[in-house]
Amino acid sequence: MSSSTTNTTTISTAGPPSRRNTELAMLVFAVIIPVFAYANAGLALSDEMPSGMLSYGIGLGLLAAVGHLVVRKFAPYADPLLLPIATLLNGLGLVLIWRLDQSKRLAQRAESIGQVFAPSAPNQLIYSALGVALFVGVLILLKDHRLLQRYTYISMVVALILLILPVFFPPRFGARIWITLGSFSIQPGEFAKIIIAVFFSGYLMVKRDALALASRRFMGLYLPRGRDLGPILVVWAISILILVFETDLGTSLLFFGLFVVMLYVATERTSWIVFGMLMSAVGAVGVATFEPHVQQRVDAWLDPFAAFKTGGSDQIAQAMMAFGSGGVFGTGLGQGNSDLIGFAANSDFILATIGEELGLAGTMAILLLYGLIVERGVRTALAARDPFGKLLAIGLSAAFAIQVFVVAGGVMGLIPLTGMTMPFIAQGGSSVIANWALVAILIKISDTARRPAPAPAPTTDAEMTQVVRP
Amino acid sequence: MSELTLTVMRLGFLAVLWLFVIVAVQVIRSDLFGTRVTQRGSARRGAPDRPQQQQQRQSAPPPQRQQSGGRGRRGAPTKLVVSEGTLTGTTVALQGQTITLGRAHDSTIVLDDDYASSRHARIYPDRDGQWIVEDLGSTNGTYLDRTRLTTPTPIALGAPIRIGKTVIELRK
Numbered sequence: 001m002s003s004s005t006t007n008t009t010t011i012s013t014a015g016p017p018s019r020r021n022t023e024l025a026m027l028v029f030a031v032i033i034p035v036f037a038y039a040n041a042g043l044a045l046s047d048e049m050p051s052g053m054l055s056y057g058i059g060l061g062l063l064a065a066v067g068h069l070v071v072r073k074f075a076p077y078a079d080p081l082l083l084p085i086a087t088l089l090n091g092l093g094l095v096l097i098w099r100l101d102q103s104k105r106l107a108q109r110a111e112s113i114g115q116v117f118a119p120s121a122p123n124q125l126i127y128s129a130l131g132v133a134l135f136v137g138v139l140i141l142l143k144d145h146r147l148l149q150r151y152t153y154i155s156m157v158v159a160l161i162l163l164i165l166p167v168f169f170p171p172r173f174g175a176r177i178w179i180t181l182g183s184f185s186i187q188p189g190e191f192a193k194i195i196i197a198v199f200f201s202g203y204l205m206v207k208r209d210a211l212a213l214a215s216r217r218f219m220g221l222y223l224p225r226g227r228d229l230g231p232i233l234v235v236w237a238i239s240i241l242i243l244v245f246e247t248d249l250g251t252s253l254l255f256f257g258l259f260v261v262m263l264y265v266a267t268e269r270t271s272w273i274v275f276g277m278l279m280s281a282v283g284a285v286g287v288a289t290f291e292p293h294v295q296q297r298v299d300a301w302l303d304p305f306a307a308f309k310t311g312g313s314d315q316i317a318q319a320m321m322a323f324g325s326g327g328v329f330g331t332g333l334g335q336g337n338s339d340l341i342g343f344a345a346n347s348d349f350i351l352a353t354i355g356e357e358l359g360l361a362g363t364m365a366i367l368l369l370y371g372l373i374v375e376r377g378v379r380t381a382l383a384a385r386d387p388f389g390k391l392l393a394i395g396l397s398a399a400f401a402i403q404v405f406v407v408a409g410g411v412m413g414l415i416p417l418t419g420m421t422m423p424f425i426a427q428g429g430s431s432v433i434a435n436w437a438l439v440a441i442l443i444k445i446s447d448t449a450r451r452p453a454p455a456p457a458p459t460t461d462a463e464m465t466q467v468v469r470p
Numbered sequence: 471m472s473e474l475t476l477t478v479m480r481l482g483f484l485a486v487l488w489l490f491v492i493v494a495v496q497v498i499r500s501d502l503f504g505t506r507v508t509q510r511g512s513a514r515r516g517a518p519d520r521p522q523q524q525q526q527r528q529s530a531p532p533p534q535r536q537q538s539g540g541r542g543r544r545g546a547p548t549k550l551v552v553s554e555g556t557l558t559g560t561t562v563a564l565q566g567q568t569i570t571l572g573r574a575h576d577s578t579i580v581l582d583d584d585y586a587s588s589r590h591a592r593i594y595p596d597r598d599g600q601w602i603v604e605d606l607g608s609t610n611g612t613y614l615d616r617t618r619l620t621t622p623t624p625i626a627l628g629a630p631i632r633i634g635k636t637v638i639e640l641r642k
Contacts, residue, residue: 029490030490033486033487036482039479040479040483043475044476044479080497081494081498329480329481329484330484333480333483335476358484359484361484361488362487365487368491372494372495372498375498376498379498465584465585465587465588465608465609465610466585467610468585468610
């Protein structure tokens with residue numbers, strides 16, 4: 001009797017919508033791990049528990065608690081993993097920076113070139129607090145991520161200003177990517193990546209049909225029309241200009257890669273990827289031939305150990321040796337020699353310290369944590385109900401993924417090194433603050449996406465029931 | 471600090487780090503495999519659904535009542551037939567589910583009848599499998615044979631239930 005209709009099924013998600021308690025448990029875990037790492041590094045470096053351990057643990061715990069409470073109040077259905085993973089990475093970054101602060105080699109090196117060696121960890125803790133403050137601010141003030149859609153073209157202008165502004169400031173360390181205000185300096189590229197993702201998602205949401213459908217088929221590829229090709233050419237030109245005038249390979253790669261990824265996601269046309277690859281290859285080769293700064297980077301990438309013969313920057317060579325001496329399980333926190341890298345050991349090259357002191361096992365775990373953040377972002381994009389939210393979530397996670405790839409690939413010698421920071425781990429205020437804002441926007445989108453659908457509105461029948469009058 | 475302690479801490483730290491990764495993957499597992507397949511149209515024997523899942527399920531029928539004793543009983547009706555009105559000829563198999571009648575779009579039988587209310591009446595089996603018709607406070611009332619219903623009333627086989635211009639009956 002019942003077998004006739006059993007082939008009709010309903011498929012629905014099983015998980016309970018709010019996972020706040022899971023998030024709390026993971027957060028506690030994420031605070032304990034860095035405290036353990038801190039104790040480990042302290043014991044290895046000076047044979048005693050580090051003095052600041054209690055205050056450090058309490059500081060990180062407080063930041064995590066504030067973040068969690070705000071998420072509980074303002075984004076109750078948000079993804080349970082984004083905040084704990086960000087907290088863990090930030091905490092581990094603080095430990096690694098503190099560990100490099102203790103290095104006598106780095107202190108000597110700073111003195112030998114006439115600088116005062118100042119520990120970076122306290123500043124980094126302040127920047128982390130500012131980052132969490134911005135995280136809280138975004139969660140409270142951004143009621144709905146779709147509000148950002150209104151600022152599509154304003155965000156384009158703001159992003160371009162942020163990207164162009166560093167040209168007018170003096171270069172530091174060979175790249176014009178800083179805005180210097182007195183003793184204070186900001187890296188606007190870090191914030192520009194979020195703002196540019198807002199612009200791309202707003203723009204592509206409107207234009208994606210024209211980009212996807214109005215195309216001619218040629219040799220198995222869909223060639224877009226010339227007028228649709230316009231924006232990609234403009235973005236390409238801008239990223240090349242950044243590369244030329246600011247000698248900043250990383251930001252231009254991030255900027256262009258982000259646009260290609262979002263174009264592909266919005267239009268589902270593989271041809272965009274092919275075009276993007278071709279154009280970035282042309283741009284990179286062109287600039288590498290003419291720009292001496294970029295040329296140096298490429299040479300250092302092709303033969304990192306030449307620096308020992310010719311005398312140049314041996315950073316990449318030292319980083320590769322750090323990875324090599326780490327082996328599978330690493331030398332242990334505080335017991336490596338990654339401080340031989342010298343300059344930027346605690347920012348761009350911090351992955352080498354992870355590679356040496358935590359080994360392949362630790363590096364893989366850290367990369368997996370980055371991967372998990374990206375996965376949660378992509379998952380959020382899949383679950384989001386509005387196209388703008390989908391594109392924004394994809395854009396932000398793609399920006400995050402590209403940044404990790406560019407800096408990790410550069411440090412490991414896979415691609416030429418570019419000046420970018422490992423999100424959350426590397427020393428640098430702009431980076432940590434901007435990435436907390438990025439995670440806040442992802443959490444806000446995931447809150448909207450995972451919120452149970454509102455109950456269907458009660459039917460308002462247009463006509464009233466007629467009354468039978470006997 | 472002894473070499474041994476540091477080695478233990480080093481390996482312990484890596485283990486804890488990986489434990490975090492594994493726990494995190496466990497947390498997202500529910501998203502990867504977290505779809506449940508619900509059989510519709512037949513009586514469900516599983517545990518009762520949690521409310522939020524019912525909210526998520528689209529176009530799900532109203533909560534079904536477990537039918538314990540009466541199924542397959544001799545002489546029990548198996549279908550509901552509309553015998554008069556615009557839906558004449560429509561049949562609905564009776565499988566232990568509640569059938570709602572009315573002009574509202576989410577009714578089991580959506581009546582296109584000016585004299586029917588949005589939520590007019592419902593027909594459901596009681597614990598013994600006896601089918602009951604209940605008026606849901608309709609404007610014009612529900613009639614079983616000639617009598618207007620005031621309380622939930624058991625339906626005899628073949629007895630006409632009149633709602634506005636529509637007449638339905640239960641058949642074997």
